[in-house]
Amino acid sequence: xxxxxxxxxxxxxxxxxxxxxxxxxxxxxxxxxHVEDAPVMSDAAFDALKARNAAIxxxxxxxxxxxxxxxxxxxxxxxGFAKTRHSVRMLSLANAFEAEDIVEFDARIRRYxxxxxxxxxxxxxxxxxxxxxxxxxxxxxxLVTAATRGDGETGENVTANAHTIADIPAWIEGxxxxxxxxxxxxMSHADFEALNARQAERxxxxxxxxxxxxxxxxxxxxxxxxxxRPLRFFAYGWGETSAPLAxxxxxxxxxLGDLGFQTNPLTTLCNGPTALIDxxxxxxxxxxxxxYDIDGVVYxxxxxxxxxxxxxxxTTPRWAIAHKFPAELAWTRLVAIDIQVGRTGALSPVARLxxxxxxxxxxxxxxxxxxxxxxGRDSKGGLIxxxxxxxxxxxxxxxxxxxxxxxxxxxxxxxxxxxxxxxRFPETCPECGSEARRExxxxxxxxxxxxxxxxxxVERLKHFVSRAAFDIEGLxxxxxxxxxxxxxxxxxxxxxxxxxxxxxGLQQLKNREGWGEKSAKNLFEAIDEKRKISFSRIxxxxxxxxxxxxxSSLIARHYGTWAEFTAAMDxxxxxxGPEWERLLxxxxxxxxxxxxxxxxxTEPHERASIDRLTAHLEVEAAARPDTSGSPVAxxxxxxxxxxxxxxxxxxxxxxxxxxxxxxxxxxxxxxLLIAGPGAxxxxxxxxxxxxxxxxxxxxxxxxxxx
Ligand code: IVH
Numbered sequence: 001x002x003x004x005x006x007x008x009x010x011x012x013x014x015x016x017x018x019x020x021x022x023x024x025x026x027x028x029x030x031x032x033x034h035v036e037d038a039p040v041m042s043d044a045a046f047d048a049l050k051a052r053n054a055a056i057x058x059x060x061x062x063x064x065x066x067x068x069x070x071x072x073x074x075x076x077x078x079x080g081f082a083k084t085r086h087s088v089r090m091l092s093l094a095n096a097f098e099a100e101d102i103v104e105f106d107a108r109i110r111r112y113x114x115x116x117x118x119x120x121x122x123x124x125x126x127x128x129x130x131x132x133x134x135x136x137x138x139x140x141x142x143l144v145t146a147a148t149r150g151d152g153e154t155g156e157n158v159t160a161n162a163h164t165i166a167d168i169p170a171w172i173e174g175x176x177x178x179x180x181x182x183x184x185x186x187m188s189h190a191d192f193e194a195l196n197a198r199q200a201e202r203x204x205x206x207x208x209x210x211x212x213x214x215x216x217x218x219x220x221x222x223x224x225x226x227x228x229r230p231l232r233f234f235a236y237g238w239g240e241t242s243a244p245l246a247x248x249x250x251x252x253x254x255x256l257g258d259l260g261f262q263t264n265p266l267t268t269l270c271n272g273p274t275a276l277i278d279x280x281x282x283x284x285x286x287x288x289x290x291x292y293d294i295d296g297v298v299y300x301x302x303x304x305x306x307x308x309x310x311x312x313x314x315t316t317p318r319w320a321i322a323h324k325f326p327a328e329l330a331w332t333r334l335v336a337i338d339i340q341v342g343r344t345g346a347l348s349p350v351a352r353l354x355x356x357x358x359x360x361x362x363x364x365x366x367x368x369x370x371x372x373x374x375x376g377r378d379s380k381g382g383l384i385x386x387x388x389x390x391x392x393x394x395x396x397x398x399x400x401x402x403x404x405x406x407x408x409x410x411x412x413x414x415x416x417x418x419x420x421x422x423x424r425f426p427e428t429c430p431e432c433g434s435e436a437r438r439e440x441x442x443x444x445x446x447x448x449x450x451x452x453x454x455x456x457x458v459e460r461l462k463h464f465v466s467r468a469a470f471d472i473e474g475l476x477x478x479x480x481x482x483x484x485x486x487x488x489x490x491x492x493x494x495x496x497x498x499x500x501x502x503x504x505g506l507q508q509l510k511n512r513e514g515w516g517e518k519s520a521k522n523l524f525e526a527i528d529e530k531r532k533i534s535f536s537r538i539x540x541x542x543x544x545x546x547x548x549x550x551x552s553s554l555i556a557r558h559y560g561t562w563a564e565f566t567a568a569m570d571x572x573x574x575x576x577g578p579e580w581e582r583l584l585x586x587x588x589x590x591x592x593x594x595x596x597x598x599x600x601x602t603e604p605h606e607r608a609s610i611d612r613l614t615a616h617l618e619v620e621a622a623a624r625p626d627t628s629g630s631p632v633a634x635x636x637x638x639x640x641x642x643x644x645x646x647x648x649x650x651x652x653x654x655x656x657x658x659x660x661x662x663x664x665x666x667x668x669x670x671x672l673l674i675a676g677p678g679a680x681x682x683x684x685x686x687x688x689x690x691x692x693x694x695x696x697x698x699x700x701x702x703x704x705x706x
Contacts, residue, residue, distance in 0.1 A: 005018075007055045015059070015063055018056060019060075019064075019065055022053040022056075023069055026049055028040065029046055053068070080221045081158060081219070082156075083150070084145055084147035084155055084156070085154050086135060086152070086154065089153055091152060091317060092152070093317070094320075094321050095296075095321070095324050097326070102273045102276055102277055102299070103273045105273070106273045108318075109318065109319070111647060112647055112649050113647065113650065120271060121272065121306075123299045123302055124253070124269060125268050125269075125270050125275075127298075128298045129186050129234055129292065130210070131187070132184065132215050133182060133185075134146055134149075134158070134182070134183060135147050135182050135239055136180065136183075137178075138171075138179045139178055141171045146159045146161070147159075158219065161218055161226040162218075164226050165226075165233055166232075167262050168233050169259075173259075174259065176241050176243040177242045179242070182235070182236065183233050183235035184234050185218055185231055186210065186232055186293070187214040188230070188292045191210075191230035192209075208362075209361065232262070234264050238252065248303055249302045249303075266286075276299050280323050284297075284325060296322050298322050301320070307319040309650060311653060314549075314550035314553045314554055315550055328399060329397055329398070330397070330398050330399075331356070331397050331398070331412065332356035333354040334391070334393065335354055336351075337368065340455075341447055341453065341459065342456070343456055343459035343460040344446070344543070345429075345449070345450070345453065345456050346444045346445075347429065348370070349371070349423075350366070350368065352365060353366060356398060365405075365406070366405065367405050367406070369443075372384075372443060373390075374423050375389050375422075376389040379443040385410055385411065388410070388411050388413060389411075389422055389423070391421065392420065392423065393419075394420060396410070396412075397409045397410040397411070397412075429447035432447065435447075457491070458481055460492075461480040461481075461484060461492065463541070464542075464543065465479075468540060468549055469543075470492075470533065470541050472526050472530050473526040474519065475526065475527070492609070493612035497616070503520070531617055532618045532620060534556070534622065535556035535561070535562055535622040536549075536552045536553040536622055537552070538562070538614070538617065539552040542610060544596055544601075545600070551588065551589065559622070561621045561622075569598055572598045573598060578669070585663055585664070627659030630659050630660075632660040632702070634661075635661070635672055636671050637661070637662050638662070638665065638674070638686075639673075639676075640673060640675050640679045640680070640682040640683060641683070642676040644676065644696060645697075666682045666686050666689065671691070672693075673692070673693045
């Protein structure tokens with residue numbers, strides 16, 4: 001095969017054929033990566049092919065093709081679907097893997113609700129369908145919008161496609177005037193096999209698994225293609241409704257069934273964790289015969305009034321959990337260990353593997369976590385794998401749990417090559433040569449190069465433009481990498497001056513590889529669209545260590561405006577004082593996160609870079625909970641003593657939802673003390689300070705929750 005022939009030895013005819021082949025292979029890989037979200041090769045393999053293409057072109061300039069891969073940066077993003085804002089956010093589920101996690105889930109709910117261990121508490125248990133979620137909005141019984149989950153707030157409008165799915169009724173009778181039905185679109189095993197056989201007959205690429213086939217089929221711009229694909233739909237929940245569907249989850253499912261939706265027939269009511277785990281085992285046993293893919297079992301509190309009391313964390317409900325099936329395993333050869341430098345400087349070892357199929361997906365890379373993990377010990381000096389280390393050349397066991405990156409579980413010492421040597425973890429950054437230091441108590445080694453390390457800068461930029469962050473159409477990881485390499489974008493602020501600097505008549509950008517007049521214009525428009533951005537997104541985009549999506553949204557909702565937030569960070573600079581305490585008081589913000597956040601926001605270079613960025617942006621205020629009419633909005637409350645009608649956690653969550661701050665101790669800043677029986681020194685101090693003290697009943701009356 002021509003692939004094996006070294007570039008220097010290619011004849012002209014071979015070179016021409018090889019350029020044609022590479023143009024085709026790379027174009028497909030590009031589309032798979034950018035448009036279909038289903039990469040068909042690793043980045044390294046892609047880069048190697050692109051380098052080979054460039055080397056051949058350098059040797060035979062006359063053979064360079066009009067559609068040369070060298071001139072293409074990335075495929076256009078999937079365009080064309082209108083965006084739909086979900087009236088009620090589409091959340092995800094917390095995951096559990098072990099039976100103990102389920103016992104803890106039940107215990108946590110009981111604690112929150114103040115229920116004893118013996119009080120009855122029923123849950124529904126149903127399969128977790130491995131497809132993609134869809135929200136169907138019915139108004140006056142008619143299907144008016146169908147939208148994918150997207151980022152949970154905004155999805156793609158796929159109404160025309162949903163209309164082609166037989167399980168989705170176009171109109172329903174006897175439903176509330178407004179009803180959003182939520183569920184999972186999936187493809188059965190039989191339909192998947194038949195579809196792949198048809199793909200093969202036509203010379204089209206087969207789908208890797210039913211989930212990809214379902215996603216690819218639903219997200220077709222041409223609804224006639226979706227119509228020809230056998231998609232199905234199970235309803236499992238709802239979003240906005242103008243009237244309650246029922247009083248229980250089970251009742252609501254029955255109601256959805258009556259309205260004409262498919263609900264999963266294995267849905268069962270279970271009392272307590274033991275019954276849940278029994279049902280899980282039964283479903284796990286039947287898994288292979290169901291005829292469609294499931295990746296676990298979902299448990300939900302049955303009583304909807306309890307669901308309402310339990311409410312939500314930032315992105316997951318407290319009243320539900322996904323009990324996932326164990327990971328799938330496979331053995332393969334460890335070919336090499338590469339070190340990647342992340343945006344916070346962490347050196348992460350990546351295993352390069354002989355390709356192997358794990359749970360229907362070809363795996364070539366896996367994470368090795370950190371140097372201790374490779375060496376066979378944990379961060380506290382205990383043994384992992386009974387102390388067996390991992391060496392290049394070893395035969396290793398790979399597993400995938402859920403959609404997470406593959407991991408290495410174990411190593412087979414009987415197959416270790418005689419010349420394998422223990423892996424030596426680098427002590428300098430492979431990207432910038434700076435010292436790579438491991439701080440006491442940290443499990444990872446970090447490059448000390450900071451902003452001078454190109455790998456950190458690029459990774460931060462990639463994070464900045466990623467989907468959950470700025471999500472600028474046409475500016476993905478590959479593009480920012482290229483812009484960084486050429487010095488056009490060094491930090492996030494540069495994205496917003498790109499047009500001013502290089503957009504002159506679009507000439508300069510147009511001359512870049514892969515950019516034409518239209519794509520350049522589209523890029524500038526896409527950038528302009530993001531000049532207005534939500535507080536939580538920009539905070540998440542900064543890529544501050546320990547400050548993920550959930551934390552960003554909590555913090556944004558707490559401070560409301562960017563100006564208030566930055567002023568608070570400045571006041572908390574010394575990691576002490578009232579603003580520091582206030583930050584620590586946010587439910588979900590711990591000391592490690594708070595320290596990282598304040599340090600990043602007040603370190604002079606970092607802050608200057610952030611200020612340069614926000615100078616180009618309008619940061620939208622975060623929607624604080626609707627507290628109009630709330631008697632405690634903006635007030636600082638302290639709870640003390642025993643509460644009898646609800647637990648501390650619930651009282652705190654409710655007070656916060658009404659716009660109050662809940663503090664742990666009484667000070668001159670306290671507005672109100674809610675004291676139950678047994679209140680001691682706090683109540684005394686409050687009286688001394690002249691602070692109003694009320695009991696639990698007065699509190700419930702005040703907030704209208706008797
Ligand atoms: S309930 C508030 N029930 O799993 C969230 N989700 O990991 C309500 N899924 O985005 C989700 N089967 O797409 C629920 N029986 C089931 C499900 C299910 C599949 C998906 C759903 C969700 C994801 C969360």
